[in-house]
Amino acid sequence: MNKATEIKTNQNTGAPGGQGASAAKTLAAIKTLGFTHVLMIPDSESRLLYQAIGEDPSLRLITPCREGESIAIAAGLWTGGCKPLIVIQITGVMEAGDALRGCGLGPKVPLRLMVGWRGYGGAQAGRLPIDSAYTYTKPLLDAWGIPHWSLMGNEDIPMLELMDRKAAETSSPAAVVTGYAFRP
Amino acid sequence: MIERMELLRALAARRTGEIVVMTMTTTLQWPLVSQHELDFDFLAFGMGHAGDFGLGLAMARPERKTIVLKGDGGLLMCLGSLATMGRYAPENLLVLLMENRTYEMVGAQLLPPRVDFAALARAAGVEGGGATGRGKVERITTIEDFENALPRLLTEAGPHFVVLPVSNKEPLPPINHKDHAGRIRNLRKGLGIE
Numbered sequence: 001m002n003k004a005t006e007i008k009t010n011q012n013t014g015a016p017g018g019q020g021a022s023a024a025k026t027l028a029a030i031k032t033l034g035f036t037h038v039l040m041i042p043d044s045e046s047r048l049l050y051q052a053i054g055e056d057p058s059l060r061l062i063t064p065c066r067e068g069e070s071i072a073i074a075a076g077l078w079t080g081g082c083k084p085l086i087v088i089q090i091t092g093v094m095e096a097g098d099a100l101r102g103c104g105l106g107p108k109v110p111l112r113l114m115v116g117w118r119g120y121g122g123a124q125a126g127r128l129p130i131d132s133a134y135t136y137t138k139p140l141l142d143a144w145g146i147p148h149w150s151l152m153g154n155e156d157i158p159m160l161e162l163m164d165r166k167a168a169e170t171s172s173p174a175a176v177v178t179g180y181a182f183r184p
Numbered sequence: 185m186i187e188r189m190e191l192l193r194a195l196a197a198r199r200t201g202e203i204v205v206m207t208m209t210t211t212l213q214w215p216l217v218s219q220h221e222l223d224f225d226f227l228a229f230g231m232g233h234a235g236d237f238g239l240g241l242a243m244a245r246p247e248r249k250t251i252v253l254k255g256d257g258g259l260l261m262c263l264g265s266l267a268t269m270g271r272y273a274p275e276n277l278l279v280l281l282m283e284n285r286t287y288e289m290v291g292a293q294l295l296p297p298r299v300d301f302a303a304l305a306r307a308a309g310v311e312g313g314g315a316t317g318r319g320k321v322e323r324i325t326t327i328e329d330f331e332n333a334l335p336r337l338l339t340e341a342g343p344h345f346v347v348l349p350v351s352n353k354e355p356l357p358p359i360n361h362k363d364h365a366g367r368i369r370n371l372r373k374g375l376g377i378e
Binding site for chain 2: 037060062065066068071072074075077080081101102108171
């Protein structure tokens with residue numbers, strides 16, 4: 001059993017009931033943890049968080065064109081002494097695979113990721129996923145060896161701190177996985 | 185057309201405390217002219233992303249110029265990064281695009297022949313970008329013009345995106361790149377972060 005799997009068994013794995021975290025409370029946690037920049041391409045489930053971050057003058061919101069850019073810009077920010085957070089849908093992780101390997105896993109850059117699990121909410125409600133993004137989310141993160149925690153509702157917001165601490169301790173990427181749209 | 189080693193020698197002679205991020209073939213030749221604690225070899229850190237990494241560094245360290253030496257093939261892999269550069273446009277970022285019209289590192293296969301990289305950068309908003317609106321895109325085609333431009337490029341507010349048509353007559357040293365984590369740590373040490 002690898003480290004990531006071991007961690008996963010000790011935390012909320014995303015059972016139904018979360019229904020989405022508050023964007024305002026998530027933003028407060030992000031600020032408490034000392035993040036300086038948030039790299040984020042908005043999607044339908046994260047748009048309220050995107051809006052909240054964009055309106056907060058204490059955080060710098062950076063919106064690249066594609067997720068591989070997010071990873072490389074974040075690595076540059078961290079190398080330069082900042083503390084970036086990458087908010088990214090799982091489809092973006094797939095696109096950014098080479099950047100994640102090259103700028104995170106290989107050189108041991110402690111990238112912090114908030115990964116949107118596309119299709120999770122629908123699957124929990126018994127609907128068939130609209131595409132394969134749902135199916136590949138956890139296997140992909142496990143294959144990369146990226147430890148991850150579920151952030152499905154307000155009760156899971158402390159998982160951000162666990163993720164942050166793990167990234168710092170291992171100097172490697174770590175993630176929280178969000179399965180529902182953010183609420184106000 | 186500029187002979188690339190002459191260009192690198194000219195830059196190394198003028199460079200002082202700037203960060204230099206390089207990728208692909210320049211990672212093989214830049215060490216022949218520079219051994220500096222703020223040199224950063226981006227090879228194998230992510231195809232096409234050297235400019236993005238440099239953008240992040242420039243935003244993190246606004247007090248210091250970040251220079252990115254990258255190729256046109258790499259830029260084609262990540263064209264959207266031009267729009268991101270135009271949007272955030274840090275004044276301390278200088279991108280020197282080595283335009284050789286090939287994927288030189290892997291056999292010199294040809295790029296799409298009609299791409300105008302300076303026009304792409306202008307259209308992406310790099311020209312006129314930055315807090316002062318002084319972002320510049322230019323094309324420099326002789327070593328004399330490059331040497332004359334260097335004092336300005338290294339001191340004035342940018343960002344600057346400079347297209348440099350280059351050729352190379354020198355044999356390339358072998359690839360011998362290891363210790364990716366060590367490269368990052370060394371740069372952070374050079375910046376006084378670790």
